[in-house]
Amino acid sequence: MIYAALFYAIAGFTVISALGVALSTNVVYSAMALMGTLIGASGIYVFLAADFVAVVQLLVYVGGILVLTLFAIMLTHQIAEVQVSNRSVGRLPAFALVVLVGVAMGVAMFRAPWHVEPLGEATPTTYGIGDSFLNQYLLPFELASIVLLTALVGAIVLSRKELRG
Amino acid sequence: MSDPIEVGYLRWIILAPLIGATINGLFGTRIQKAAGKNAIAVIAVVPVLISFVLALVAFGQLLGLEPERRFLLDTLSQWIHIGHLNVDFAFWVDPLSAVMILVITGIGGLIHLYSVGYMHEEPSFWRYFAYLNLFMAAMLTLVLGDSLLVLFVGWEGVGLCSYALIGFWYKDLANATAGSKAFIVNRIGDFGFVVGMFALFWALDQTGQGTLVVREIAQRVHLLDGQTLWGIALPTFVTLMLFIGATGKSAQIPLYVWLPDAMAGPTPVSALIHAATMVTAGVYMIGRLSFLFTMAPVTLGVIATIGILTAFFAATIGVAQNDIKKVLAYSTVSQLGFMFVAMGVGAYSAGIFHLFTHAFFKACLFLGSGSVIHALHHEQDMRHMGGLRKYMPITFGTFFVSTLAIAGMPPFAGFFSKDEILWKAFTSPHGAGWIWALGTLTAGITAFYMFRQVFMVFFGDYRGAHAGHDTHHADAHGAHGGAHAVQQPHESPGLMTGPLIILALGAVLVGFLNVPGGLGGSHLFETWLAPVLEAGHEVAPAHEPHGAVAKLEHAAEETLQHAEHDPLEYLLMAVSVLVAMGGILLAWLMYVKKAIDPARFSEAWAGVPYRLVFEKYYVDEIYQAVFIRGTLGLSKALSAFDRVVIDGIVNGAATLTRLIAVADGAFDRIVVDGAVNLVGSVTMWIGARARQLQTGHIYSYLYAIVIGVVVIMFARLL
């Protein structure tokens, strides 16, 4: 009972934050809402007995990506002047499309015969994930690290100022 | 006919003059320049003499044989051996051709000698003699050929030489035209000859016995019985066609028009070709094929009718002519008519005999006129002559004798031959009374105009241009009148008068070769020719025996018959002599005594008959208007057709092609290029539209992504 209520609370928090990201006029407000979404998502992970992932989410997403986004927002100044999320693009077609997608996915979701098994014990996953990374998913793991390296180098290159005039 | 005797010398009769012609023809200019005209003359005359000698030899050889074996053959070489047609270059001598070659070579030789004197001032001396020799060779080929095809070679050859010699002085267009006229009119006749020859061969070949060798035709002529071509009995058809050829060559109606014009040639040419030899080729041909003509009574009737009409017709024209040679030309046509009358009534040997005598006196007359023309420096109008017997006695004498012969006065040659014809015309089953009557009348007219000629030329006063006829003319030429004063005509050199004398002697004597039995004669000539020709006036149908013995019997019968001297014959003889004397008397009265004024006749009935006769009945003009204009008109019409229609079609096709090309080009420009351009425009239009996808706006790309995903989702869903 409490479980369900708690779930709905966290889920509601996440969705509302997402809405906030979508509909907010100020980009900083959107960023804050994004933070809320990310935290909410992390909470949902906990619900799903994915403890390690939830923590990683908080660390990386909120601590890294969000902060980075805020830095970018700050660096691209004129915050007050920029009319963020100007709906001149047209909310209505976007809304229609969104509805369409939603309907389709909803139908698919509820009709599809998902293979559901009874829940198991909620055990700590850290050991299991670590073991998988280094045994089963070693290659992707290594590739992912290369990707990160590349992204790092790329970001540095891209943000370098034109020194040569 | 029995087998021929093979000899090897007959070919030289033809080859000798041929070689002479070749030498003179190819090298004449050089020889004449190097060795003078005498050399040319020798090269020309000697071959003819050789031929004459050989002809005598052949004649002698024939005499030594029995009548039914008189037959010499000389085969020179093979010629055509195709299918059933076998023709060789072979020459044969039988009694008929023996007579002919003697005439040709003998009289021809005399004319050659005469020409040496007559043509002495001619620069193209060599050319004349080359042609003359060539003519001799061709004429001899005609007579000696043993097949119709070889005969035809000679036939064409004499036509060619006649053309060359008539137009000898070709620089004058009138002469060249006369030569062309002769050749073309001849050719028209030759067409008939060729058709006849072809029909004959074809008909004989129907039974596989086709041949053109005359003696073989004679043996197979019965095969023609019952055959017809286009509804006409075959012998009639063939003989009619052959006769057409004869009218062309021997100047009968309607193809005689070339003979008077042919007088444009040198006078010896007229003597040889148009008096003695070439024009007689037609008569000879009928004589040679007499067995064929006897099978076609219709043709014989036609021949006799045309012959007598021509004789009368030409005589009437001769009355009015003033050119000395034209008179003789028309008299030749007239006498040839008589020969054809003879052939037409079946009196073949009589016709050949007249040919024989005519050769002598006509040649003499022509050569005599040549002598006159030569002496008067090419004056030919008789009105400017007169009184020449004082200046040219020999010429006068021979001319007078020959004129008596042609007029048919006894005892000269013409009397015997012409009388024989008239007698046969009256008595023969093929003949008719009206033919005799018209013939006798023509004889009278002949006597008249011939003696008119004699009186105008040789009697009376000299009316020549140099004479004192125009008295004031002489006065006006006072001073230098003395220098070239009255150039008196003088007698011709011996080279010219010699032949005249010989020919005149012939005109006197040869008549006695065929004196009819009624006058105590022996009919030598007719007997000589009997084995060859169908006996006299008897109708000899095909199924009668052709044996030579039977022929001889016929001939013997003839002689006996005449020996019984039919009183009618005497009567007719007397009539013709009286008529002739009447003509001479009339001429004497008009032109010597001047008792009757010629103008009375020429102006009678407003001068219309005179004009008609003088203008030769306008025949030339009629021919010109009908045939020549007609042909020219037709050719112009066809040419116009070709130009307008055919060229029009061709040009039209060209224009059409050009139009198609233009249309094609337009199509290419508009449609094809348009299509290509259209593709380009469409591409650019699509590109312009597609370009609009590249908005540069990120959100539109994002939209696209989302929409794409939606589409995929929905596609899967469906």
Next chain:
Amino acid sequence: MEIGLHHFLVVSLLVFLCGIFTVLTRRNAIGVLMGVELILNSANINYIAFSRYGGGGYDGQIFAMFVIMLAAAEAAIGLAIVLGIYRQFESIDVENIDTLRG
């Protein structure tokens, strides 16, 4: 009702839809990137949910880990690009950045 798989799927769906909406409507380039983050997060929720409800195993969670890693890398690059754009155009309004047009 019992909290089942569908609940989590609905949550994920809603977040996904918001993410799409953000991507389509935001004029700010950074806003668009934020929408992309939302989408990625929704996918992550899905992964983890299936991992939990589809039997044992950590596959879903490992996938989610990878997604987080790659999201980080992508965010870094993306923001670097945005900074570059800002330097060039003096604005990060998506509407105005349209020089790469046809």
